[in-house]
Amino acid sequence: MRGARAALVTFALGSVGCAGATPMTPAPPSPEAAEIQARSGAPAWLPAYSAAQRALLAPVDTPIQTPAAPVYPDLGRFEYAGPARVDDLRRTLRFSSLIVTVIDKSPRLYSLDDAPPELANLIAQYGPPPSAEPDPWQAAEMSRKDRSLTLTEVKLSEEAKASLATARAKRDVGDTKAASDAFRAALVATPAAAIALELGDMLAAKGQAKEARDAFEEAVIIDPTLATAHLGIAELAAKRGDRDEARRWLAEAIAYWPASRRALALADRLTNGLASSRLTRLPLFRVFVDVDSAGAIHVGSSGGEPARIYAGCRAVMRYEPKVRARIFEQPEDVPYHLTMMEELICMESAIGVYVAARMSGKGAADPTMDALVDIARDEGLGGYVMTEILGRHRPERARVAPREVHRAMVRYVERTMLGAPLVADPDQGVYTAAR
Structure with missing residues (x-):
């Protein structure tokens, strides 16, 4: 019997180890040895783990039937999925049961522990952190053949340079006059969104709002996925008090680059801080997942059945290629990579456990989970997953998302971050979300 008990709502991820034994707690290895263990086979972009994270990887003393190897995502691959609504509890519970069964029956050994959110190894799970804003000098393209993303540098002619x-x-x-003429000459020589963006930024700073908007709109036409071009128009609209237009353009900006700090700052100004304080703006589950030097899979979560199921x-x-190949209908040898479907299944599994516990009267109410359940039921989890999870860690993928996925992100931003409707507060000179 493995360490995860087979009963669904008693998915015990505490101190119970696989094969019925508790994980060993030996004296920790030296920092140098632990670092070698933790980083075995790790990509160059993975930073060193903290001492507390290394402690989570202390080898277990249980014999391992099939050691697992460290696995990190192939960042050149990515897959989208449709934003289907969660409207069948039986389906979500089947996902939850599948996870428990696989961990229970797998020849690999899972060491399941509690871990505070700050120990989550997010970079190991999703890749290196993104830049706060998109690079306007990079154009995003998706390969039709293998769905890989490329960011290519914008090439300027000598005349444009x-x-x-x-x-x-x-x-x-x-x-400003001479600069505007020269910017426009550069645009004629090489139509590049980055040039139009620079022109718009200069004109906005000089108070020439109409001309600035024209420049930002030209940038959007050249590259519709450039979030800062949409954001420039949103900022101009907010400045003149047109909250509806600001909200529309801002939602597009965030949907194209969810990690944008500048966009979130405007969202907070429009909502009197509500955008960043809403419950579902918080990372719902922060987990630790990695393999120790002996080949045991360590899974840490911050407690609670939904978080444990998600972890x-x-x-x-990540570590069961047969399961992944069956679910995603792909060969087992396809390298592990991030997919929207993975996050949707794992979030839906967590929701299923939460709803089942609430319906049975055995689970306590959680406002964050309740808000997520509402989103899952009303419009599906696609917008949430692509904005709050994948969009935070891999925002470049949002630039080339299929249209239906992009629209789901826009709806999520409008509903959850910006609120609807927005009403003016003349006393404070800001906008607040109507309650």
Whole structure:
């Protein structure tokens, strides 16, 4: 019998180890040895683990039938999924039961522990952290053949480079008219969204709102996925008090780059801080998943059945290639990579356990989970997953999301971050979400 008990709502991820034994708690290895263990086979972008994270990887003393190897995502691959609504509790419970069964029956050994949220190894799970804002000099393209993403540098003609250099020099000395002419000459030579964006930023700073908007709109036409172009229009609309237009353009901006700090700052100004304080804006589950030097899979979660089911699901998707191949209908040898479907299944599994416990009267109410259940039932989890999870860690994928996925993200942002409707508060000069 493995360490995860087979009863669904008693998915015990405490101190119980696989094969019925409790994980060993030996004297911790030296930091150098532990680091070698934790980083075995790790990619170059993975930072060193903290001492507390290394402690989570202390080898177990239980014999391991099939050692697991460290697995990190292939960042060149990614898959989307449709934003289907969660309307069948039996289906979600089947996902939950699958996770428990796999952990219970797997020849691999799972060491299941409690771990505070701050020990989550998010970079190991999702890849290196993104930049706060998209690079306007990179264009995003999705390969039709293998769905891989490429970010290519915008190439300027020699004429465009010369005009752009002149524009920047004139801008820096305050000659807005000459700078505008030079920016426009550069755009004629090489239509690039980044050039139009620079022009718009300069004109906005000089108070030329109409001309700035024209420049931002030109940037959107050249590259509709450039979040900062949408954001520029949203900021102009907010400044003149047109909250409805600001909200529309801001939702598009966030949907194209959910990690944007500048966009979130505007959202907070429009909602009097509500955008970043809403319950579902918090990372719902922060888990630790990795393999120790002996080949045991360590799964840490912050407690509670939904979090434990989610953590176990993420581990199964990562370390059980047969299960993953069956669910995703792909060969077992396809490298592990991030997918929207993985997150949807794991979130739905957690929701199923929560709803079942509430219906049985055995589970306590959780406002965050309740809000997530509402979103899952009303519009599906696609917008949540792509915005709050994958969008935070891999926002470049949002730039090339299929149209239906993008629209789901926009709806999620409008509903959850910006609130509906927005009403003016003339006393404070800000907008607040009507309750």
